[in-house]
Amino acid sequence: MSTPINGNARRSFKLMIVDDSNIMRRRIERSQQFEELQLVGSAANGVEALELFKKTDPDVVTMDLTMPRMDGIECISQLVALKPAIRILVISALADKATAVEAMEKGANGFLNKPFTDRQLNEAIAELMR
Amino acid sequence: MLYEQELKTFVDGTTNFFEVAAQQPASIGSPYLMEGSPAVHEYTGVINISGKREGVVYFTAPKAMLTVLLMKMQENDFSHETMRDLVGEVANTISGNARRDFGRDFVISVPSVLSGEKPEFPHKPGQRSFIIPINWRSHSAKLVVSLT
Numbered sequence: 001m002s003t004p005i006n007g008n009a010r011r012s013f014k015l016m017i018v019d020d021s022n023i024m025r026r027r028i029e030r031s032q033q034f035e036e037l038q039l040v041g042s043a044a045n046g047v048e049a050l051e052l053f054k055k056t057d058p059d060v061v062t063m064d065l066t067m068p069r070m071d072g073i074e075c076i077s078q079l080v081a082l083k084p085a086i087r088i089l090v091i092s093a094l095a096d097k098a099t100a101v102e103a104m105e106k107g108a109n110g111f112l113n114k115p116f117t118d119r120q121l122n123e124a125i126a127e128l129m130r
Numbered sequence: 131m132l133y134e135q136e137l138k139t140f141v142d143g144t145t146n147f148f149e150v151a152a153q154q155p156a157s158i159g160s161p162y163l164m165e166g167s168p169a170v171h172e173y174t175g176v177i178n179i180s181g182k183r184e185g186v187v188y189f190t191a192p193k194a195m196l197t198v199l200l201m202k203m204q205e206n207d208f209s210h211e212t213m214r215d216l217v218g219e220v221a222n223t224i225s226g227n228a229r230r231d232f233g234r235d236f237v238i239s240v241p242s243v244l245s246g247e248k249p250e251f252p253h254k255p256g257q258r259s260f261i262i263p264i265n266w267r268s269h270s271a272k273l274v275v276s277l278t
Contacts, residue, residue, distance in 0.1 A: 023205060023215045030204060066222070066240055093226030096233070115150040115223060116169075 013129070016058035017042040017047040018075065019091070020067040022028065024114070028062050028091065031118040032125055041076065046070025050078055060088070060128065065092040073106055080107030089128045091116070135252055136232070137161075137275060140187055140260070143227030144273050147220050148266050152202035159263025159270070167248060167259050167276055172196075174244040175214050177228070182235040185277035186251045187228075189220045195269035203244025214243045224273075254278055 007020045015037040019025045025042045030079040040056035043049035045067040052058075058089065065072035072090065079086055092101045093114040141158060148156035175188040196213050205212065221241035228238050261274035 021211060021215050021219055022207070023200075023203070023219060025203065026207075027203065093222040095226040095230035097230075099229070114219070114226070115151055116146050117153070 012036050012038050013054060013059040013074060014038055014040045016040055016049065016052055016056065016061045017045070018044075018067070019060060019064035019093070020044045022065065024091070028121065031121050033118075033122050034125060034129075037125070046072065046075030046078070049075050050082075053079060053082065057083070061086060061127075063088050063090050065090060065094055065103065073102060076106040076108050087128050089124055091121075091124075103118070125129045131163075134163075134227055136183075136277075137260060137262070139227055139231040139234060140224055140273060140275055143224035144189055144220065144264055146227070147201070147223045148264075151219075152199055152266075154202060154266070156264050156266040161262045163258045163260060164264060165256065165258050166253060167274060168261050168272060170244070170246070170248050171271065172246055173217040174230060174247075174249065175217035175219075175224075176242050176244060176249045177221055177225045178239040178242075179228075179236055181237040182232070183277040185257075186249050186274075187224060187273070187277070188249050189217060189264075189271060189273050191217060191264075191271035192269060195266060195271055198269065208232050210245070212227055214245060218243045251276070 017025050017028050018032045018090045027078050041052045045050045051119045063072045089110040091112045110128045145156045170190040171192040174188050176188040196216050218241050225238050259274050262273040264271045
């Protein structure tokens with residue numbers, strides 16, 4: 001069952017998933033229920049995410065923080081510099097307030113702790129798109 | 131000497147993963163102490179800790195438990211790499227809980243994953259590890275907390 005985002009009936013948003021865990025990437029792809037979100041690709045670290053961004057120009061990103069090569073905080077900074085209107089949902093096991101604040105200051109729009117339920121994921125995405 | 135609240139943080143991080151990711155809570159067996167560290171299962175996720183405390187915390191689980199956990203998470207890939215990925219995510223959750231509760235008193239590493247090997251870390255003479263059985267469905271894993 002798909003859920004419309006914010007009444008934007010036919011507009012589609014390009015989604016990029018960034019996480020070094022294959023399980024988490026597949027989980028996010030499988031669990032998100034918004035028919036307007038079209039997955040354009042997944043990346044396992046910040047470097048891959050920037051390369052994929054240049055090829056696919058996503059509108060919405062889910063972003064892990066602890067990753068090899070380039071972490072999520074640095075990647076958020078670079079993505080926001082390239083596309084200020086991009087919407088980024090951080091999905092991380094780092095549960096401390098300081099990390100969430102740092103991510104938001106770099107330009108993230110939402111924060112979801114791992115592990116998460118399908119409902120929590122979809123509520124966080126809906127909030128991101130408001 | 132470990133404080134009860136510190137142990138609780140590590141235990142909660144572990145059980146929270148089962149409760150949320152698999153929608154089925156795990157139960158805790160009777161914790162016990164032993165010198166050195168216990169035998170490990172097939173897959174182990176490890177975090178190293180320094181600062182106020184020094185040592186390791188690890189979650190070690192049998193393949194059969196991880197397979198059922200993956201099924202409950204709607205996962206279709208049961209490869210060796212996916213098993214490693216899963217114990218890494220459990221360790222990641224334990225690490226995230228510890229960072230939230232302990233703040234800067236603890237320096238917590240990015241989790242690492244071992245397949246069948248015991249984590250290697252310097253034991254002080256007489257150092258004991260807390261072993262907390264984590265029971266889920268018909269399976270049992272261990273959370274090992276070895277800190278000074």
